Amino acid sequence: MGNESGMRSIGEMARDSGLGVSALRFYDGAGVLVPDWVDPVSGYRWYGPGQLDEARLLAHLRRAGMPLADIRLVTAGWSGSDTALVLKLLSEHLLRLERGLCDARRAFSTVRDLLDARETPMSSTFAHPHTAPVRLTVSAPGLAAALDAVRFAASTDPELPMLGGVLFDAEGGTLRVVATDRYRLAVSATGVTGAGEGEYDGSRVQAVVPSPLADAMRALLGAEGSAELRVEGDRVVLEAGERQAGGRCGATGFPDYRRLSRLPAGRRAPVDVPAFREALLGGPVRSQVREEDGAAYDVSVLEVTDGGPVSVREHASPGDRIGVNRAFLLEALAAADRDRLVLEAGTGPRPLTISRGDDEETYSMLMPVIVED
Known part of the structure; x- marks a missing residue:
């Protein structure tokens, strides 16, 4: 069985059709x-040569959001000579989508009106050209470690420039750094050890540092000593020793990460990171295609029980399982920089949280992936 007979395994069909294995x-x-x-x-599924076109059709219908009942009729009528029913179903679904788009436009218009009527909590605290200069001193290795813990989560999507950097959020005696690309969020912190010329009074000040500038700042930070961070209007500068890196702040509009971090309690399980990483790399995966951009990625299905263990499964009971982007999870484990971590999972759409047992200020969150049996 296999390519010589023209038959495809389920993995090959997923690769060639654009439908995930779970789909x-x-x-x-x-x-x-x-x-x-x-x-x-073995129970292995094998698909015939003529089924590839049908699978590709399914992938397009699924991407268009057609209901399963209509998909059944479309695929049943696809091979027949009379396509009237198929065309009718496609037209009706397109009409539903157009009506839904009109409803969405009206809803978004209302949301914009609500935004215009109030000042968002985040934008009101961002640095802007009329803000008085702020100087504060931080530990160089502390800031380096914080940047290392979050940099992986910064967005590279040019359509979302406000996420294309690291948020520096100073308040009181703490400087938090945050990055997110919608699918993951990472937060870490370091202490503020002093303020330049008494200019920083502890009130909240924020600036988005574009990713290239954040990387340049990280390169200045050594294993000891301190660094001075300055926010001057729409510019942010980091000075370490006799070297400095600075530039314009990134676009405002960074989301309220504190609100995103408020989650219901879930099942907490400690993990031995080296062993868990090995299980992820050698364990089963499901191929998925992201609807937003068509990018393919591997999904690991985790079974998380309260108190442990965390297992990588081909199948798991719906109440204990969570699907996650495997590459994202591996990056989060590496950024956490610990041999022991705590994973916390809930039910439904609750993100998976990865945290250090010895540092509650540093954590990351990964959006779950819907897993279908």
């Missing part, structure tokens, strides 16, 4: 796309 299993169970042959011993 193929789902459509098999729903009777929409049933494999031509299932090995009676």
Whole structure:
């Protein structure tokens, strides 16, 4: 069985069609796309050459959000000579989408009116050209460690410039650094050890440092000593010893990470990071395609029980499982820089939280991936 006979395994069909392995299993169970042959011993699914076009059709219909009941009728009528029903179903779904878009435009217009009617908490505290200069002193290795813990989560999406950097958020005796790209959020902190010329009174000051500038600042920070951070209007400067890096602040509009971090309690499980990383790299994955940009990625399904352990599974009970982007999780584990970490998972859309047991100020969160059986 295999390429010589023209048959495709479920993994090959997922790769060639754009449907994830979990979606193929789902459509098999729903009777929409049933494999031509299932090995009676192993249970492996094998798809015939003629099923690839049908799988690609399914991928497009799924991406368009067509209901399963209509998908069943479209695929049933696709191979027939009379396409009237198929065309009718496509037209009706397109009309639903257009109506939904009109409803969404009205809802977004209302949201914009609400935003215009109030000053958002985040934008009111960002540095701008009329803000008095602020100087504060931080530990150089402390800031270096904080940047290392969050930099991986900064966005590279040019359509979202306000996320293309690291938020520096100073308040009281703490400087927090934050990065997010929508799919993950990372937060860390270091103490403020002093203020230049008494100019910093502890009130909240924020500035988004573009990623290239944040990297240049990180390169200045050594294993000892202190650094001075200055926010001067729309510019931010870091000085360490006789060297400095500075530039314009990034776009405002960074989300309220404190609100995003308020989550219901979940199942907490300690993990041995080296062993867990090995399990992730060698464990089963599911292939998924991100709807926003069509990018393919691997999903690891975790079974998280309160108090431990955390297992990488092919299948897991719905109440204990969570699907996550494997590459994102591996990056978060590396950035946390500990051999022991705590994972916390909940049910439904609650993000997976990765935290250090010895540092509650440093943590990251990964949005879950919907896993279908």
